[in-house]
Amino acid sequence: MSGRIVAVVPAFNEERSIGAVIREIRAFDPAMVVVVVDDHSSDGTAEAAEAEGAVVIRLPYNLGIGGAVQTGFKYAVREGFDTAVRLDGDGQHVAAELRRLLEPIARGEADIVTGSRFVGPAGSYRPPLARRLGIHWFANLVSVLTWRRVTDTTSGFQALNRRAIALFAVDYPTDYPEVEGTLLVLRSGLRLREVQVEMREREHGVSSITLVRSVYYVLKVTLALVVASLRSYKADREAVEAAGA
DSSP: OOOOOEEEEEEESOOOTTHHHHHHHHHHHSOOOEEEEESSOOSSSSHHHHHHOOOHHHHHHHHHHHHHHHHHHHHHHTTOOOOEEOOOOOTOGGGHHHHHHHHHTTTTSSEEEEEEESSSTTTOOOOOOOHHHHHHHHHHHHHHHHHHHOOOTOOEEEEEEHHHHHHHHOOOOOOSSHHHHHHHHHHHTTEEEEEOOBOOOOOOOSSSSSSHHHHHHHHHHHHHHHHHHOOOOHHHHHHHHHOOO
């Protein structure tokens, strides 16, 4: 694939897993620049990433996943990268699967490609029932709001071209951003593709999504999606057009 590629890896207290994530990305593509956005971790995440040779952006306070991811995309725009991939710092995303995400970008068939656990029958990912219901609820809701079938709006495993990078650098949801981000992509006129990928279960650390937070998450994001579907996306489309000029 021609052009410079950056891997954006948001991380919060992922000292035990971040080194393996970086090594796995390098095994897939040694030329890929790895940027770890340390979201004001209280452990040695930043030091572990630096020890592996990654570019580390240390946030002065915790911005949450949305702010950390957007910081990585702002870096990608500033440094003039042609393509970006996003993987989480907990090791759930399999770097070898990046080939499936990058191929539609290289062929010019999509602006953003999301690794989905449910787009095809071959996937082996089996989340708990409550999580699976939430994932399908959001996928169905976004599909209705955009008139476009999507299967995995909670996946943060993505590849993006310059147009998509530019969009997320100027506008990216801050709290549980992947679901609303899917709506943003489609309403801004970008071409979205989903491809089937394998993902791992979290090996280290503890998920921040508890039962109470899950209920709160579903209600909050549902309301945010409905409100977001009513707003104008003119400025977002202009950012996309400017990047493609």
